[in-house]
Ligand SMILES: [Fe+2]
């Protein structure tokens with residue numbers, strides 16, 4: 001069910017215990033003064049950062065689903081522990097991105113179906129196969145795509161606060177990106193050809209969910225300048241640069257490592273994702 005996306009904060013003991021897990025980020029929020037930028041740039045930045053809020057929120061649901069699947073499949077306990085730790089990271093990322101949106105003037109309206117944020121594995125599979133598919137979709141595709149595209153965007157970002165927020169998030173995402181590979185180095189011992197082929201198909205369908213991002217960037221073209229500011233000042237990349245970055249991350253950070261693990265995505269499927 002799609003509903004307006006609003007976040008609540010309880011405070012008191014709940015905040016106290018959460019803060020023990022993830023202390024307040026020591027960032028100078030006031031240094032981001034939206035009034036010095038052209039309104040169109042601020043509006044675009046609010047949209048971009050609201051998208052980050054929603055995708056970080058989805059990442060909480062994704063890792064919750066992954067942890068449940070790992071537990072059902074009785075994978076090595078330290079892998080379960082590693083993934084469990086990511087839940088509070090993702091909550092913290094939602095918090096940080098929300099603060100950016102607030103500094104930019106508040107949240108633009110969004111409707112989100114919060115019951116369908118995590119991917120769903122095929123229903124007729126074993127617990128091990130379910131864990132494989134969820135780790136692949138979340139750990140080897142979503143997290144790698146998000147972290148891989150955000151790192152160069154951070155380097156282009158002009159504003160120090162926005163850069164600092166990216167740095168905080170990416171410090172955690174570096175660990176998140178490692179998880180899928182570590183899981184499959186273990187799981188590879190138990191994968192047969194049919195399961196590898198099934199997972200390659202799941203990887204393609206997971207990547208197809210991201211294609212609207214670079215297709216939208218293509219139609220938007222290079223929306224480069226806002227007054228005396230460049231589009232990347234507040235944390236995103238212009239169309240052409242983003243498309244090239246997305247393709248490089250998909251090929252080098254997702255498709256190639258999966259192939260090395262025996263999960264081979266046919267080259268024509270990769271080419272089709274980018275309209276080649
Ligand atoms: Fe995150």
Ligand SMILES: [Fe+2]
Pocket residue numbers: 059090143172173176
């Ligand atoms: Fe993450």
